[in-house]
Amino acid sequence: MKRIGVLTSGGDAPGMNAAVRAVVRKAIYHDIEVYGIYQGYSGLINGNIKKLELGSVGDIIHRGGTTLYSARCLEFKTKEGQQKGIEQLKKHGIDGLVVIGGDGSYRGAKALTEQGFPCVGVPGTIDNDIPGTEFTIGFDTALNTVIDAIDKIRDTATSHERTxxxxxxxxxxxxxxxxxxxxxxxxxxxxxxxNFDMDEVANRLKKGHERGKKHSIIVVAEGVMSGPEFAEKLEKATNFETRVSVLGHIQRGGSPTAFDRVLASRLGAHAVELLLEGKGGRAVGIEKNRLVDYDIIEALAMPHRVDLDMYRLSKELSI
Known part of the structure; x- marks a missing residue:
């Protein structure tokens, strides 16, 4: 292993820069050259590839987003697009690739792996939906952004006695x-x-109102339905006036938390270690604060599981 490449793909996530920094510096520490691939798989196909030095990743550990940029690339989903990418990797003498991103990014790395090119996936997404790891890079930062918004919105909800x-x-x-x-x-x-029951949600609100509670916060995941759609259904069930806040892309930005910076550093370095050991086709993660790695094809086949015990606890504490 003489040269490795690194790219970020899919939605940006706070901590991606910390992961890129870890990949670059870990590799250079072991006398391995590193090439940054800009604009994700699109940049890979187009040959937007540049050598990175120690100074290339200076002062980026605290920055959100990704200095390598990111882009969607439908062409890379085709065999022809993947072959173009492999040709670019060979042209630059790159022996292995670290892919930082979410589900779609992993699928690209899986495709390269199946064609014999060693890749290691690093989980970078605020959604925390990558199998084989308890936490993904960016989740903690996004979580704190949302909590901060909830705290502020609760002030207004209290003042105006609204849901x-x-x-x-x-x-x-x-x-x-x-x-x-x-x-x-x-x-x-x-x-x-x-599965949620709108009647149960409505009854919970009504019981709270009956005991004197005059405001409520309801958090809805976008995978269920949109906030405005949920509000419309809830108003029909309760006749309560509601207001909707769609937090949107503020959840993806901002300086990464200490947790995300450390997580990204550990995972990025571990990806390089695997390549140095000649292990491609892996996906790195963290479980019980220990670094782990799985076959990337097997990892993608694993189901994502949310902590339903925590979900039940949330219901018990919000009576």
Whole structure:
């Protein structure tokens, strides 16, 4: 292993830069050259590849987003597009590739692996929906952004005695909604992993109102339905006036938390270690604070699971 490449793909996540920094510096420490691939798989196909030095990743550990940029690339889903990417890797003498991203990024790495090119996937997504790891890079930062928003919205909900619906990201997973809802003291949390009953939500609100509670916070994961759609259904069931806040892309930005910086550093370095050991086709992760890695094809076949015990706890504490 003389040269490795690194790219970020899919939705950006706070901590991606810390992971890139770890890959570059860990590799250079072991006398391995590193090449940054800009604009994800699109940049790989187009040959937007540049050698990175120690100074290339200076002063980026605290920055959100990704200095390598990111882009969607439909062409890379085709065999022809993947072959173009492999040709570019060979042209630059790159022996292995670290892919930092979410589900779609892993699928690209899986495709390269199946064609014999060694790749290691590093989980970078705020959604926390990658199998084979308890936490993904960016989740903790996004979670704290949402909690901060919930705290501020609760001030207004209290002042105006209203029910607020807060729609959060997460794609098809409810991790952001669950963790933020529990930490923010939400009265109701709605996640795609558990079927919700609108009548139950309505009755919970009515009982709270009857005992003198005049405001409520409901956190809805985007994988269930949109905030405005949920509010419309809830108003029909309760006749309560509601307000909706769709937090949107503020959840993806901002300086990464200490947790995300450390997690990204550990996972990025571990990816390099695997390549140095001649192990490609792996996906790295963390479980019980220990670094782990799985076959990337097997990892993608694993189901994502939300902590339903935590979900039940949220209901018990919001009576």
């Amino acid at each position: 607020f619906i807060i729609e959060v990201m997460g794609r098809h997973a409810g991790d952001i909604a669950l963790w933020a809802g529990l930490a923010g003291g939400a009265e109701t949390i709605v996640i795609p992993e558990d």
